[in-house]
Amino acid sequence: MRSKIVAGNWKMNKTYNEMEILLAELSAKVPDTEAEIMVAPTFVNLPRAFKMLESSVIEPIAQNMHFAESGAYTGEVSADMLLGIGIETVILGHSERRSVFGETDEILAKKTIAALEKNLRVVFCFGEELEDRKSGNHFNIVDNQLKDGLFNLRPEVWSNIVLAYEPVWAIGTGETASPEQAQEMHAFIRKTISNEYDDNIAENVSILYGGSVKPGNATEIFSKPDVDGGLIGGASLNTDDFIAIIKAI
Numbered sequence: 336m337r338s339k340i341v342a343g344n345w346k347m348n349k350t351y352n353e354m355e356i357l358l359a360e361l362s363a364k365v366p367d368t369e370a371e372i373m374v375a376p377t378f379v380n381l382p383r384a385f386k387m388l389e390s391s392v393i394e395p396i397a398q399n400m401h402f403a404e405s406g407a408y409t410g411e412v413s414a415d416m417l418l419g420i421g422i423e424t425v426i427l428g429h430s431e432r433r434s435v436f437g438e439t440d441e442i443l444a445k446k447t448i449a450a451l452e453k454n455l456r457v458v459f460c461f462g463e464e465l466e467d468r469k470s471g472n473h474f475n476i477v478d479n480q481l482k483d484g485l486f487n488l489r490p491e492v493w494s495n496i497v498l499a500y501e502p503v504w505a506i507g508t509g510e511t512a513s514p515e516q517a518q519e520m521h522a523f524i525r526k527t528i529s530n531e532y533d534d535n536i537a538e539n540v541s542i543l544y545g546g547s548v549k550p551g552n553a554t555e556i557f558s559k560p561d562v563d564g565g566l567i568g569g570a571s572l573n574t575d576d577f578i579a580i581i582k583a584i
């Protein structure tokens with residue numbers, strides 16, 4: 336049975352003090368839910384987030400990591416470093432990592448293997464650009480991202496993977512995929528995984544939708560059968576909006 340998940344990606348937002356305020360508010364207001372709730376603060380704030388969330392249902396997760404164990408990688412963070420401060424889940428392949436920091440499917444495949452080898456859970460992001468959607472190439476793009484990023488993995492490790500379909504044209508733009516477009520792509524993703532692996536893996540992997548999810552559209556998007564929750568950017572920075580989105584799941 337796959338989990339419902341709502342995860343907030345805070346990106347390069349919130350100073351130490353601002354994060355403390357947001358986390359205190361979220362912890363106080365988070366509703367009882369069977370869904371898993373996650374937030375991803377910036378690296379430097381993760382130890383404090385971990386401490387503040389020790390007795391909370393909210394899980395602090397990382398936004399990224401490097402594939403190497405350690406070494407001459409200035410500015411990078413390893414899986415062991417995350418585990419050392421109690422972090423158990425990492426986001427990989429966010430579109431900003433791909434487009435701004437040049438992370439390729441090949442790099443992301445290496446990162447995913449490195450994280451899974453250390454028993455970290457991976458929230459793996461992917462999705463097409465606007466031109467791909469306009470030209471009708473979106474299924475091909477997503478198919479390739481899955482193949483190149485994940486389909487070299489052993490079946491056993493899929494229980495530690497969460498997928499986040501995030502059409503790039505909907506991230507931070509205020510434009511969201513329609514619930515039907517999200518459902519259509521999520522069903523395609525599940526079928527592609529079933530063809531490559533089997534029904535069991537396909538049915539048990541959580542597939543989150545990301546791209547301008549707000550309190551006003553969350554209920555409809557989350558109501559689709561293959562949408563298992565959301566990866567939320569902008570709206571997760573505001574307590575009331577994020578709580579409303581959690582309530583929608």
Ligand code: PEP
Pocket residue numbers: 344501505506507508509545546547548566567568569570
């Ligand atoms: C994201 O960055 O993963 C995201 C979905 O952002 P937003 O919700 O702001 O579109």
